[in-house]
Amino acid sequence: MIERPIHLELAHRIEFTRNLFSPENSVLADVIARSEGDFPHRVIAFVDGGVVGGNQNLLRDISSWFSARDGELELVESPIVLPGGEPCKNDWSLVPEIWRSISQNSIDRHSFVMAVGGGAFLDLVGFAASTAHRGVRMIRIPTTSLSQGDGGVGVKNGVNFFGKKNWVGTFAVPYAVINDFSFLQSLDTSSRRAGIIEAIKVAIVRSRDFYEKIEQCSAQLKDLEDDVLEKVIRRSAEEHVDHISTSGDPYELGSARPLDYGHWVAHKLEQISAFRIGHGEAVAIGMAVDLIYSKRIGLMSAEDCERVLSLIEAVGFDIYDPDLHRIEEGRSVILHGLEEFREHLGGKLTITFVPEIGRKIELNEMDEGEVLASIDELKGRVEAYCK
Template identity: 30%
Template sequence: MSPAAGGSGRADGDDAAGDARTVEVGGESPYAVHVGPGVLSRLAAHAEPGRRVLVVHQQGREDFAREAAELLAAQGAAPELAVVPDAEAAKRVEVLAGLWARLGQSGFTRSDLVVGIGGGATTDLAGFVAASWLRGVQVVQVPTSLLAVVDAAVGGKTGINTAEGKNLVGAFHPPVEVLCDPAWLQTQPRADYVSGLAEVIKCGFIADPAILDLIEAAPERAVDPSLDPALALELITRAVRVKAEVVAADLTESSLREILNYGHTFGHAIEQVEHFTWRHGDAVAVGMVYVAELAHRAGVTDADLVERHRRVLGAVGLPTAYRPGRWEELRTAMGRDKKTRGSTLRFVVLEGLARPTRLVAPSEEDLEAAYAALSG
């Protein structure tokens, strides 16, 4: 299940924005991810006289939204700003319906554009709005959090939540471009940035061990992008490249793309049991430790690799344990996971570092024992 070395995602070095790096995402609908200073200026290329643009932005990102609107308006486009709630509260059906109403009232057509500005929940929502309106309009994603740029905004997965689970309603709808200035990430609360590192570390375990080496060499610098912007840019670029190579080969998660869900089955269960009060990356961090313990009990992963999960995640302050007494709720939630087939649970596990595979139908004994290892 490993992505091929030197696949369709590649860093092309500096681009026209100065020190920005570009990763090309191949496949049927290719696009570029630009990471670096000044990249928001590229948004002007998507404007034209009379083009309607709905700028969906997270609360607290009004400055970026206004700057985007000014760039678009300067080229003759007609931008509208639509603020949405912070975090997972944005991904409610009621919020989605409100945006649909805005599009209908403004007469948005298939030639118009949606722009998503904010964290992962906002880009998920904006992407689904674009995917569902008139069966698909273009979307440009402008992630302003680490989690969003390395995960949610890249790859074309969009979705909203229901009472029954996270991202159970969604569509695959690649953006036409992704723009992220790492300076924006310095405005994130430290805990949110660290949470985003879980997805970066995941990419290290499943495909690019150099990510783990960089973090282990300087964890105190990895958690603060203002201390070492070059390290932050390198980690972001490597994580985006991993995701780009995988989604270019498997947009609709029919096989290879499942590896990007490493740690997510148990992580999503935590989010649901905790009513989405946990940060996504924190839940995924615990989920990676859980699945490493599960794979060890199934004879797939060795003890040293399990311990490295705890060591790397713990070094940057991510959680590696979960409270006892919630097994039945967690088990029920895992049964709703998108990788489940019928009543059969499927997990992405590691045969070794950067060697992902599937574990299908692990025993109930092993499932519960792995939980006990987290909560003992």
């Protein structure tokens, strides 16, 4: 047998700015200039159609920004607009469409694929880029609070297949991520708020200090005050990237997924609601179920459980939806999420729980009766509050 260790040293760069494509902003040019290769650096740009709808001058601004740097950077064709949102991950035809554009423009491994959009759109384009030529350098420009603080700064790409979320996908460290906070201004209230829940999630899993900072500014977060929201998103991005870079398992070869806290319910709830419930709202509800469950089995104190539930509500999230109680063929539909999550993880079921704020443990089984009782308790809590 021949066996040798292979060590990869990859830089994971996250930049923060505003008005990325204004003429005087050089962040993107500086990021690309760090790469090897001949001038001009060649870039193909894909843009989320939903982002274009809220930023009517975006395509013109991108083209003008590159034109002003002719000789240094080459935008190989006008920005390519594709549909975004979760439905784009269900449309496999978009993958070969992106491949075709990469091929027709002779984009190679020294070129750049730039994607501007929400988390689902970045997943789609990132998957296509990571499989073209076995991987073309990818620049992600997340445009939502969720993607700027969590999904867009990670190393995962994927599309949905067989009706299962992210069933086809890759792990690939992007060449760079650029968070442009000005994009948040065009979002509706729900979309701006969504990223806060992922900040709370990563805080209760790994940083009591961050959690307490979120508590202290919960009123400003509920009102979506720009400066406070941006600080929380920036810290959320830092915590997520720190976990990826220091956990020893960036490509998730093991079974533990601490950054997926609350997500076994969330993924199933999104699916059974036909995505009526967005990812942020689903994660808030999923965390609430797991918090109640932790309290019921004696893992978390009632005080800590109520403290976190109250914070989730204080920043503007609902913690219950009737689809949690959906029954099909005599069985709770939400419980199917446990087996699907186990399959997603690989190996044995491993669910992250929080015995106290800032500390996590892993459990390898859940009592289905207690899960259903937790959902009932959550419903009762909400109904009592509404009376």
